[in-house]
Ligand SMILES: Cc1cc2nc3c(=O)[nH]c(=O)nc-3n(C[C@H](O)[C@H](O)[C@H](O)COP(=O)(O)O)c2cc1C
């Protein structure tokens with residue numbers, strides 16, 4: 001057949017083939033495509049796994065996302081600096097560039113469609129023959145005070161409901177922590193239960209003039225009220241409610257100055273959400289004076305209101321639910337506007353209803369751009385007003401003014417306050433070393449002689465309220481830097497001068513050794529761990545540079561709550577992160593963080609530490625508190641070690657100060673672990689890490705301060721012997737680029753130094769695990785009643801000074 005004829009017939013032939021074999025052809029094509037897809041997928045997965053190099057490799061790339069809300073406020077750290085490249089040397093990380101702090105986008109509220117503003121849901125009638133009252137005691141607590149009051153309150157209320165004449169009308173009161181419940185289950189409508197169960201809300205809350213979980217609760221209440229799809233009074237189905245606030249008159253003497261401000265806000269929003277079903281007036285108590293008394297008074301009033309309801313008389317005259325018409329919504333708005341203009345909590349700004357139209361048009365600029373691809377949630381509930389001109393920001397205040405009670409309390413405890421936010425204190429180990437009675441564990445592990453060490457902080461404020469913090473109740477707390485800021489050189493001059501002054505005062509103390517006294521007049525080390533959070537200070541990098549320039553080593557401890565600042569930190573001699581718990585729940589209980597997203601912040605800090613391990617010595621500091629963070633947490637801690645791969649893990653038993661602050665945090669001597677218990681914990685942790693193929697071993701101990709050191713044996717051993725000590729001079733030389741480091745990039749070019757570049761001498765024999773950790777050249781002094789017992793492993797659970805009957809243990 002000629003070619004032209006063949007070509008003419010080709011389309012018809014192909015069509016015939018297609019019609020005859022189309023099913024197998026299609027199936028083969030689909031299978032082929034699936035095979036290719038699967039291959040690509042598996043290859044990608046394998047590639048991801050193999051990207052993670054061995055722990056000590058200096059070419060690991062990790063991506064750490066710094067959320068916009070983590071960017072510090074009122075500091076000199078600006079967005080472009082906030083990446084992991086901001087070191088004294090080059091870095092190999094590709095961080096996600098943080099975006100400027102953005103306005104919070106509107107929240108999506110799930111709820112039923114609003115029927116009509118003018119037709120609130122029918123109020124529940126209470127038939128005392130068949131209906132039951134379910135009281136729910138809600139509380140929120142950051143530092144534990146309200147939680148304790150709420151638990152006691154619920155107990156007394158339960159006894160009362162069981163014993164009162166109307167007992168048959170009451171179900172057992174429930175206690176609910178607002179931190180754990182789903183707001184939507186309770187604060188959009190009353191809980192769904194059997195028809196004859198009617199709810200009564202009792203709310204106990206403290207007040208915080210900073211952004212905390214309480215702000216979230218308040219925002220939720222007002223957003224629910226403002227959501228046009230939800231009835232303005234969706235909690236009208238409640239029998240009633242009442243709120244009690246705990247505040248502090250010492251700091252916030254009057255309501256105008258903020259006393260119980262958030263309790264007042266909650267009461268206001270609950271009035272709106274319930275259609276004014278305030279069963280008993282808002283109660284308020286000052287935790288430092290009359291809280292107990294006020295709470296009892298208020299409870300009696302609430303009980304009387306409950307009796308009225310149980311006996312079918314409702315909430316009394318003039319209150320909706322008793323037949324009197326609800327106050328109009330307009331009045332409601334007016335009242336809210338008034339209270340706004342009176343300067344209520346700035347975190348609780350609302351959208352005025354009259355501003356709604358503008359806001360709908362404005363929404364485009366407020367919605368998170370990432371959400372625009374998905375179906376746009378209908379949401380006009382933002383509480384941040386865009387129409388109201390913002391008031392000028394108040395001038396910053398001093399963190400610890402000289403006239404404040406905090407200043408007086410800290411000074412009494414031996415701190416010298418420098419400027420208005422820095423502090424220095426001579427620690428007991430410095431005194432001990434001056435007298436030849438031994439240095440702290442930092443000497444055994446790293447070679448820091450305590451008489452050459454200064455303990456200081458540039459920020460007395462902290463964003464946690466750890467249960468074991470012995471400065472508790474005296475140091476200020478806060479989530480953002482909002483204070484007058486002192487210059488770093490002034491702080492440096494101030495703390496060093498104060499330290500020397502304190503050393504000089506030791507001149508006449510019996511036992512002080514002349515040579516050590518002379519040596520102490522030249523500070524060699526600074527432990528930035530005294531109190532508060534050093535990286536909170538906006539100019540921390542400048543302060544660190546001054547120290548390094550003066551050849552003072554820096555041991556900086558941070559609480560893993562400020563990832564942006566941690567990412568921006570220049571290298572320090574040894575970087576610590578406090579690891580106070582192995583999981584979110586436990587961390588919340590023990591650190592009582594003020595940040596809502598504390599766990600995400602914590603995890604981000606671990607990732608930053610993982611990256612930092614290539615350029616400086618990184619340390620996990622675990623503080624073991626029996627009953628809080630020890631039992632069954634070994635695997636959890638091992639997970640965290642595996643995540644951050646620190647060079648060292650210091651495990652320390654908590655030190656106890658028998659102050660009322662510790663007691664009120666629920667801490668007693670029973671929470672202090674014995675040294676054997678700490679040692680057993682460390683042994684179990686080391687085994688768990690070994691089982692995971694991680695190269696940690698127990699390097700050293702300082703039984704005297706109940707502290708054990710785990711270290712990465714691939715990095716801190718020399719010829720099979722532990723070398724945990726530091727070559728400080730070499731660190732400064734590396735820092736000043738007088739000598740070259742050995743950290744290389746992917747191309748093999750030197751980009752900086754590694755912790756291995758300033759490893760010092762071998763760990764001395766007496767400091768090794770099993771040898772106790774006390775330098776034989778020093779004289780060991782036993783406190784009264786604590787003589788040396790058989791064997792070195794006696795129960796050294798309360799080393800410290802005895803002051804006024806209280807055991808005060810001093811950690812550094
Ligand atoms: C950072 C901070 C801010 C506070 N702000 C206020 C305030 O604005 N008004 C007030 O009355 N009390 C304020 N207080 C006092 C607390 O409300 C009070 O200590 C309360 O007992 C804390 O309760 P909690 O332990 O259950 O968290 C504040 C306390 C702190 C630590």
Ligand code: SF4
Pocket residue numbers: 462463464465466468469470471530531532533559578
């Ligand atoms: S992080 Fe430190 S200063 Fe802050 S509360 Fe905890 S122990 Fe105290």
